[in-house]
Amino acid sequence: MLEIKNLHVKLEEEDKQILKGVDLTVEAGKVHAIMGPNGSGKSTLSYVLSGRGGYEVTEGEASLLGEDLLDMDPEERAAAGVFLAFQYPVEIPGVGNMTFLRTAVNAQRKARGEEEISAADFLKLVREKAKTLKIDAEMLKRPVNVGFSGGEKKRNEILQMAMLEPKLCILDETDSGLDVDAMKLVSDGVNALRDEGRGFLVITHYQRLLDHIKPDVVHIMADGRIIKTGGPELALEVEQNGYADLLAEVQ
């Protein structure tokens, strides 16, 4: 469903190449994990896929279900089914979490030519989903991510994901800053969304998240490229030996 071919990305403002030829295919129903040292370009890949400004694609392509993603605005990509759970969710003072969620759900429905969800149905749905993520009503009323703890922010990302039902879920270090219980909650939230029509790209540093969200495929990214692809055992290998051996192997 997600096809990335030879993707080269540099910073718009600087002559700095970050992605140097990424090839990646994520099939519907599968979970792909990307691991790799800090600074290897994992977040950049997730941002470029979701349409954040500041990057320039110098070569290559990326498409979702045959549609070229790189030409779309961020909101069009969202409507096409891309969702990024941010490594650092953004605080938006003054915009209520509920208002934000409802606006987003309805905007996507509208973009797809569907009817808006009624206020009552929305409320019911959001309460139900929030409950399984242990997000209380108080948190829903507050401004988006303002005053949320690290764990609350990550759970809020998963709540948005659950409400928006995207086709491609990209999770950028969703496990960072989570304690064991929160990790379990978040993983359960993600697993509940696993189905045949949906693909996942899970970026993480640690094997520990992958104990909960079992990947089908594991990629190792280094210096803007995917240097190795394998099964779940690859994650265990990294956990035990670090990246040094892998990097040496490639060189």
Added chain:
Amino acid sequence: MTAILSETIKTKPSARRDEETAARLAVMSAGATEGWSVANREAALERVKSMGLPQPRDEYWRWTRPASLIAPEAPTAAVFDPAETPIFDAVDRVKVVFIDGVFSAEESDPLELTGVSIERLADSTSDIHWASELYGKLEARGQSPVERPLAALNTWAATDGLLIRVTGKAEKPVSLIYKHASETSDATLHHVIKLEEGAELTLLENGPAAARFNKVMEVDVADEARFHHVRAQGRDHERRAATHIFARLGRESLFKSFTLTANGVMTRNEAVIELLGDDAMAHVAGACMGDGDFHHDDTVFVTHDALNCESRQVFKKVLKNGAQGIFQGKILVKDGAQKTDGYQISQSLLLDGDSTFLAKPELEIYADDVACSHGSTSGAMDEEALFYLRSRGVPMAEAQNLMVIAFIAEALDEIEDEGLRAELLDRLTGWLDRRRG
């Protein structure tokens, strides 16, 4: 903090000031020639003559050109039809309509409200009247330490206005509607509002009023009385307005004023508030949205002269296409006004690089046990937040609108009545939506 009590900021003599003042006075006349107000008006004329009208070099007129406000003739302003139901239409209220500054009996409701006496200034020609203690009197108090000559000019020349005396809790708002009909109208209105002990009133104002509008409102809030003011200045692009509120607050009283402004080539809103009784509370807030040829100036002066009073100034400006926003706000805490809680924030959201926001926040404190804070910021829309919203599928324009509303929220929250707050929020959202695409 300086320890010298501020002196009255006198206007400096200049030949040009004398000329322009004389030219303006030559085409005006006293608003009444009989009755109780004559003496007050004559005193005001003396003030105008001794101060002279504002000049660009005056300390509080550096950022707002006074020329169009003091010119003998009002610059013409086209009448604008916003093609929407007038604001506050759904509110149960006593409507008082002025067209180009002239009272319209036909369009107004009977001036009747339980616990409230409402009279027209133009009708009030008796020799003795309660309003003589206030008319031009609060304005005169407000001339120090900063002179406000346009307000004195208004006291002298005002042709009409309302004299409202509130003895109980008004069961519905008094709603002043200022219609604009003629492209050359020059309106001068002056209201006096007196809230007796424990009384409560909500005053609504809306509409562009005239091509040029000079309005003064004097508000005397007695002990434990409560005054709410919600204003929406009309959306006519070319209109000009200089407005003043002079308020005096007694013990445990409340004064709340909120102004929403969209459009208008020239608006100068001044508020001069004195907290004279202990435990009083004064909140002045405003939100404006300017696009293009728009100049909006909020000039506020709050004086704390009693114990344990609270004041808030909350002003938000959204500016684009060269619009200009000005904020000059001062908190003066007099010697002995202990336990003062003073807050002031002025912020602008600049939607492009062409717009400007200038702020002059001032604190002057002579008491030692006070908590005063002030802040002023100016910035573009948060790109990270915009991307976050868009990444969830919210289209660019809608995301921007959400951010604008969020920016204004703190000011809007100063409206106590939930229904009125919702009405203004609704209006704002509508304006933003319609500007889209």
